[in-house]
Amino acid sequence: MTHAATIAVEVAAVAQVTPLIKHFTLTPVDGSAMPAFSGGSHIIVIMRRANRVHRNPYSLMSPPSRLDAYEISVRRMEESRGGSHFMHDEVRVGSRLEIAHPVNLFALDKIARKHVLIAGGIGITPFLAQLQDLHAAKVPYEMHYSVRSPEHAAFCDRLIAEEGERVRVYHDSRNELIDFQTLLSSQPLGTHVYVCGPAGMIEHVIATARACGWPDSHIHWEQFSAPPVGDAFDVFLARAQRTVHVLPDQSLLESIEAAGVDVPYLCRGGVCGFCHTKVLRVEGELIHNDHFLSDEEKASRKYIMPCVSRARCSNLVLDL
Numbered sequence: 323m324t325h326a327a328t329i330a331v332e333v334a335a336v337a338q339v340t341p342l343i344k345h346f347t348l349t350p351v352d353g354s355a356m357p358a359f360s361g362g363s364h365i366i367v368i369m370r371r372a373n374r375v376h377r378n379p380y381s382l383m384s385p386p387s388r389l390d391a392y393e394i395s396v397r398r399m400e401e402s403r404g405g406s407h408f409m410h411d412e413v414r415v416g417s418r419l420e421i422a423h424p425v426n427l428f429a430l431d432k433i434a435r436k437h438v439l440i441a442g443g444i445g446i447t448p449f450l451a452q453l454q455d456l457h458a459a460k461v462p463y464e465m466h467y468s469v470r471s472p473e474h475a476a477f478c479d480r481l482i483a484e485e486g487e488r489v490r491v492y493h494d495s496r497n498e499l500i501d502f503q504t505l506l507s508s509q510p511l512g513t514h515v516y517v518c519g520p521a522g523m524i525e526h527v528i529a530t531a532r533a534c535g536w537p538d539s540h541i542h543w544e545q546f547s548a549p550p551v552g553d554a555f556d557v558f559l560a561r562a563q564r565t566v567h568v569l570p571d572q573s574l575l576e577s578i579e580a581a582g583v584d585v586p587y588l589c590r591g592g593v594c595g596f597c598h599t600k601v602l603r604v605e606g607e608l609i610h611n612d613h614f615l616s617d618e619e620k621a622s623r624k625y626i627m628p629c630v631s632r633a634r635c636s637n638l639v640l641d642l
């Protein structure tokens with residue numbers, strides 16, 4: 323996806339939801355309707371700073387029937403490279419941003435006979451939109467929502483009011499843990515499970531579901547990795563005939579874009595595979611942080627996902 327597909331938006335409302343999470347309402351600057359989307363979709367928010375551009379993915383959490391505005395929530399990340407701090411500290415009512423059109427990489431399965439939704443922390447956001455789709459679909463579902471403590475339980479009152487017994491909240495501070503084994507071994511045939519939250523929770527749910535005999539087609543997860551920081555390095559783009567310097571707190575993709583070379587992307591979180599790039603030469607180490615390449619592909623040193631992966635090397639040449 324290129325920047326031609328962006329929508330100019332204005333921030334209509336900002337609310338502090340928990341000590342770490344802010345909620346933003348974005349309305350289109352030109353007053354037209356926002357593009358339609360389904361629950362589980364995300365947008366890329368483009369934040370232009372004086373000397374930097376951040377493009378971060380955020381799940382849409384507003385009802386898919388509402389197209390006069392989009393709603394997102396942003397967790398302040400301690401290890402932020404700038405994007406989440408920018409949203410928390412510099413974006414106010416009236417601020418202008420750009421967003422990319424919504425893309426759904428975490429859609430509800432249309433022929434599932436039941437849905438089990440498992441959220442951890444800020445991972446609740448895609449489910450808030452999906453719940454609206456589920457109300458209309460009239461398919462049985464249940465939600466399990468794990469939070470650090472009551473003060474970090476974003477949107478909990480609303481969930482309990484709207485969902486009643488279909489949602490169960492677990493507080494780490496009270497040692498309340500989701501019993502994944504019991505939960506996943508007792509579901510009717512045709513159930514699909516969806517998980518969004520910390521990496522450890524996602525891995526645990528996937529492993530437990532597989533061990534309980536769930537087919538992979540019935541296990542859905544979403545985790546956009548933030549590009550980790552690392553050492554600075556240089557990369558040579560063979561087709562563009564340009565050398566690009568990647569700063570420690572900049573992703574490889576951001577550095578290439580800043581040099582004026584477009585790379586296709588959808589998720590910017592190491593999941594979708596759109597930024598798949600051929601490595602023509604590497605002397606040193608490729609640091610793969612994506613969830614897309616197989617272990618064999620990573621070991622081959624022939625491919626890299628520049629949205630989240632980087633290198634520790636003296637010579638890196640990419641087919642760009």
Ligand code: FES
Binds near residue numbers: 588592594598612630
């Ligand atoms: S943009 Fe999706 S994996 Fe890189």
